[in-house]
Amino acid sequence: MTETLVGDEGRRLRYSHAIREALAQEMRRDDSVVTFGEDVGVYGGIWAVLRGLHEEFGDRVFDTPISENLIVGMAVGMAMRGLRPVAELQYADFVFCAGDEVFLKAATWRYAHDGAFALPMVVRMASGGSGYGPEHSQCTEAYLMHTPGLRVAVPSTPADAKGLMTTAIRSDDPVFFFEHKNLYTVSGPVPEGEHLTPFGVAAVRREGDAVTVVAWQDMLRRTLEAAERLAADGIEIEVVDPVTLSPLDTDTIVTSVRKTGACVIVEEAPRTLGVGAELGAVLMEQAFDSLDRPLVRLAMPDVPVPAAPHLVDALVPTVDDIVAAVTKLVTW
Amino acid sequence: MDDEGVPGGMEDGVRLRVFRIALTARRFEERITLLAKDGEVPSGLHLGAGQEVCQVAALAALRDDDPMLYGHRGTAYWIARGIPLDVILCDIACRDGGTNRGKGGVMHVVDPARGVLGESGTLGGNFVIGAGVAYAERYRGTNAVTIVFFGDGTSNRGQFHEAANFAGVQKLPLILFCENNGYGLSVPVEASTAVVDIADRAAGYGMPGVVVDGSDPDAVFEATAEAARRARFGEGPTLIEAKVNRIGGHWLADQQRYRSDEERERVRALDPLPQLQAQLVERGVLTDTDVAAMEAEVTVAVEEAVAVMRSRDLVAPSTVLEGLYAS
Numbered sequence: 022m023t024e025t026l027v028g029d030e031g032r033r034l035r036y037s038h039a040i041r042e043a044l045a046q047e048m049r050r051d052d053s054v055v056t057f058g059e060d061v062g063v064y065g066g067i068w069a070v071l072r073g074l075h076e077e078f079g080d081r082v083f084d085t086p087i088s089e090n091l092i093v094g095m096a097v098g099m100a101m102r103g104l105r106p107v108a109e110l111q112y113a114d115f116v117f118c119a120g121d122e123v124f125l126k127a128a129t130w131r132y133a134h135d136g137a138f139a140l141p142m143v144v145r146m147a148s149g150g151s152g153y154g155p156e157h158s159q160c161t162e163a164y165l166m167h168t169p170g171l172r173v174a175v176p177s178t179p180a181d182a183k184g185l186m187t188t189a190i191r192s193d194d195p196v197f198f199f200e201h202k203n204l205y206t207v208s209g210p211v212p213e214g215e216h217l218t219p220f221g222v223a224a225v226r227r228e229g230d231a232v233t234v235v236a237w238q239d240m241l242r243r244t245l246e247a248a249e250r251l252a253a254d255g256i257e258i259e260v261v262d263p264v265t266l267s268p269l270d271t272d273t274i275v276t277s278v279r280k281t282g283a284c285v286i287v288e289e290a291p292r293t294l295g296v297g298a299e300l301g302a303v304l305m306e307q308a309f310d311s312l313d314r315p316l317v318r319l320a321m322p323d324v325p326v327p328a329a330p331h332l333v334d335a336l337v338p339t340v341d342d343i344v345a346a347v348t349k350l351v352t353w
Numbered sequence: 354m355d356d357e358g359v360p361g362g363m364e365d366g367v368r369l370r371v372f373r374i375a376l377t378a379r380r381f382e383e384r385i386t387l388l389a390k391d392g393e394v395p396s397g398l399h400l401g402a403g404q405e406v407c408q409v410a411a412l413a414a415l416r417d418d419d420p421m422l423y424g425h426r427g428t429a430y431w432i433a434r435g436i437p438l439d440v441i442l443c444d445i446a447c448r449d450g451g452t453n454r455g456k457g458g459v460m461h462v463v464d465p466a467r468g469v470l471g472e473s474g475t476l477g478g479n480f481v482i483g484a485g486v487a488y489a490e491r492y493r494g495t496n497a498v499t500i501v502f503f504g505d506g507t508s509n510r511g512q513f514h515e516a517a518n519f520a521g522v523q524k525l526p527l528i529l530f531c532e533n534n535g536y537g538l539s540v541p542v543e544a545s546t547a548v549v550d551i552a553d554r555a556a557g558y559g560m561p562g563v564v565v566d567g568s569d570p571d572a573v574f575e576a577t578a579e580a581a582r583r584a585r586f587g588e589g590p591t592l593i594e595a596k597v598n599r600i601g602g603h604w605l606a607d608q609q610r611y612r613s614d615e616e617r618e619r620v621r622a623l624d625p626l627p628q629l630q631a632q633l634v635e636r637g638v639l640t641d642t643d644v645a646a647m648e649a650e651v652t653v654a655v656e657e658a659v660a661v662m663r664s665r666d667l668v669a670p671s672t673v674l675e676g677l678y679a680s
Contacts, residue, residue: 099489131678136676
C-alpha cells in the first residue's frame, strides 16, 4: 500500500506515506491505538493518508459523522480511559468547529484534574495550500501554540513526518499534528523501521553566517530554494526549522541568531500575533545584544485566505520575497 | 447485589442508602452555604437541593466504578461514589487534601478509580467526552456503562446532538441522564426548548427515551437499571429524562427574581428528601429515632470535614505550574 521510491539516497517515501507508515507501525505495535474521522475508513481519508489502513486494521480505523466536536471530544474521552486515539480533522481550520474540545478540554483537562489522568491523543490536520477558500486553507498553528496544554508538531520533511507522528502517538500529551497540503506529495529519505523524531529539538537545515531564517513546512521549502539562489550570489543563510512549536526549541534559534546577528521569520499565516511575533519577542528577550539589524517578519497580510489561487499567491511569502528580505538585511 | 456488584433490584437496603447519601449531601451543602456566606470558601457551588434523591438513585443502579461525567448541581454524585466529604470540601476551598489542588475547584472533583471523571465547565462537553469514554470501555472489553448527567439547559448544546447521534450509530454503552429541573439558570425550559419532554429527542438518535419522576427513587432506579442492562448487553444507549425540581437558585448568589414566591413554595413542598424519609418510616425501614440518629451522624461527619478543611493549607502557589503536561 506504500509506494516505495528508491533513489540515490536510499529508500524514499512521500510525506503522506511516511505518516501512514508511522501510524501503521504503531497500530501493529500497540492495540490501544485507534484512528477515526470523517471519511477515513474505506475511503482512507480525503488526503489519502490512511489509505489501506482500514483493510489491515478493520474497526480500529473508523468513520465518524460530520461532527468535529465529537471527533476531538471522543479522543479526549478515549485517552482518559487507556486508548491512544489518533483523530483526523480534514482541515486545520476545523479546530474552530471543535473549539470547546480543543481549547477547553484537550488543553485544560489534565491540569484541571491535577494530572489524575493523561491525555495521549493526536489530532491530525491538513493545513495551508492554495485554492481551498477561506475556511479550508488556514495554518492555525499559532492558535494552538498560544494554548497551554497542547503540543504542536509541524513536520517539514517525510522523515520528520514519520518520526514526529511516531513520537506524537507515544506522547502522553495531546499533540496537534499539522500536515501541510503542499507537502503531501513531496518525497524524501525515510528510515524504514522504528523512527522517532524528538519534540522540542529544532533542526538546522542549512548552515550559514549571513542571516538566520526560521521557517517550517511549505515556507521552509521556499526558504531552502531561496537559499540556493542566495548562495549563487555568495550569501550563505542559516535555515532553522523549529520542527515542533510546542515545545519550542528557542536555544537553537537564539544560538543561530547569536552567530548571524540577523533574523527573518517566514510564516504562512496572518502577521498579527503569529508565530513570528512570538519568535521575534523571544529574540528581543534572549538575543537583543546579538541582533545588529532589525528583525524581519515575512507573513501574510491580515486578511482571510481567498479562494482564487492567484490571489493566494499575492499573499503568501514567495521565494522572491525571501531573497529580497535577506538581500536587504545583508546590505543594511 | 449480583456477582458484578450491581444491585439486583430496588429494595429497602438500597432505598435506605439513597436516603442516607441524599441527606448527607443536603446537610453538607447547607454547611457549605454558610461557609461561603462567611467567606471561608468560594461560592461557586451550584446546590443540588431537590435533585439529590434522583442523582443517588440513578447511581445506585450502576456499579461503583462505572464511568461518570457528572453534572454541576451538587455534591451527591461524589458522595455516592465514596469520595470523603473532607476531600470534596478541600477541593471547594482550594486547599491541600482535595483531588485537584485548586486547579479545577468545585467543577473538577476527580477520582478515576471510582469512575469519577469530571465535568465539562462548558456543560455540553460531557456528551462527546462520555461517548469517547464509552467507546474506550467497550473497546477494552470492560463491560462498563458510562453515564453522563446533564440538565435541560445543556440538552440544547450542539454536542448533545453529535454525541447522541454517534452513540446511536455505534450502539455505545452510554446512558444520557437528563435532570430536567425546568430552568437553565433563569430561563424556563419552555422558552429554550422546543419539546416538552427532552426524552422525545431520543427518537432522532435511534435510542429509547424514557421519562421518569425524579422524586421517585424507585422509578429512577428501575429506568437506570434497564438502561444499564441494555448497554451491557450491547443494545446501545438510552436517554433518561427525570423531572426534578430545583429548590434553590442556580447558584448561591441567585435571588431568583424570575420565580414567583408561590412557585418557590410549591417546589419546597415537593422536596423528595422528606418524602423518602416519610416513606421509609411508614414502611418500618426507619424509625423517627433512627432518623434523628442519622441526622446526628451526618452533622458530625460534616463538622469533621469542616475541621479537616480548616486544618489544611491553601494550595501552595509554587504548585501552580504542575500537572499541565505528562511529559
